[in-house]
Amino acid sequence: TQSTRPQRLLSAVQKNATRGNPRSVVRAIDEFCRHKEWAMNVGDEKGCILDSIVSEVNPVTVLELGTYCGYSTVRIASLLPPNAKLITLEFNPDFAAIARQVIAWAGLQDKVQLVEGSSGDWIPKIQEQFGINTFDLVFLDHWKDRYLPDTKLMEKCGLLRKGSVLVADNVICPGTPDYLEYVRSSPCYKSQYFISHLEYTKAEDGLEKSVFLG
Numbered sequence: 551t552q553s554t555r556p557q558r559l560l561s562a563v564q565k566n567a568t569r570g571n572p573r574s575v576v577r578a579i580d581e582f583c584r585h586k587e588w589a590m591n592v593g594d595e596k597g598c599i600l601d602s603i604v605s606e607v608n609p610v611t612v613l614e615l616g617t618y619c620g621y622s623t624v625r626i627a628s629l630l631p632p633n634a635k636l637i638t639l640e641f642n643p644d645f646a647a648i649a650r651q652v653i654a655w656a657g658l659q660d661k662v663q664l665v666e667g668s669s670g671d672w673i674p675k676i677q678e679q680f681g682i683n684t685f686d687l688v689f690l691d692h693w694k695d696r697y698l699p700d701t702k703l704m705e706k707c708g709l710l711r712k713g714s715v716l717v718a719d720n721v722i723c724p725g726t727p728d729y730l731e732y733v734r735s736s737p738c739y740k741s742q743y744f745i746s747h748l749e750y751t752k753a754e755d756g757l758e759k760s761v762f763l764g
């Protein structure tokens with residue numbers, strides 16, 4: 551039977567990256583996507599911007615919406631302090647199965663909790679299920695039509711506190727106009743756009759960083 555692109559991406563990691571070395575896992579995926587097959591990882595250019603925001607926030611609790619193959623999960627988790635926890639939600643079970651193996655290859659499974667299911671179902675259950683009250687950082691990278699409803703849901707569930715930082719991928723390509731309008735016009739957010747490119751291409755894309763003001 552034919553392999554899938556995520557399976558081929560995992561094989562490239564297992565072939566070219568060193569177990570327990572997150573940077574080599576990130577490099578192996580970027581090489582695969584640049585030279586073999588494009589895949590929708592945040593990528594190296596936007597990834598560096600994400601790294602700088604994560605390092606600045608130095609979060610103890612992180613929520614990632616949209617795991618895919620675990621590329622940004624590995625990038626973020628590799629920068630976290632020892633006691634920090636990253637929860638990543640993935641709707642697609644095939645993606646989740648690959649991501650678990652990529653995260654394990656990087657040696658980051660103790661910092662990461664991968665949860666399979668829809669963000670809309672899981673966001674209201676996180677506090678009771680994982681003993682987390684609020685998130686210091688949220689990375690939105692799942693589905694463009696869910697960014698705004700899930701942000702409102704996080705607010706309603708009290709998962710954001712004064713100073714919580716939201717980072718959203720793909721705000722230009724494919725674009726999340728309703729989300730951008732909301733975080734840029736709401737008095738509850740201070741927003742900033744970081745211009746970049748769609749992963750592994752010359753098309754414009756960028757990250758929107760929004761600080762919740764409470």
Ligand SMILES: O=c1[nH]cnc2c(O)c(F)c(-c3ccc(F)cc3)c(-c3ccc(F)cc3)c12
Pocket residue numbers: 590591592616691692693694719720723724748749
């Ligand atoms: O859906 C996504 N989630 C998270 N990150 C994504 C990402 O970083 C992307 F670059 C793309 C993308 C953008 C342009 C393109 F041509 C193909 C795919 C998508 C995406 C957009 C529309 C779809 F129908 C399917 C996938 C996503």
Ligand SMILES: [Mg+2]
Pocket residue numbers: 590591592691719720
């Ligand atoms: Mg993305």
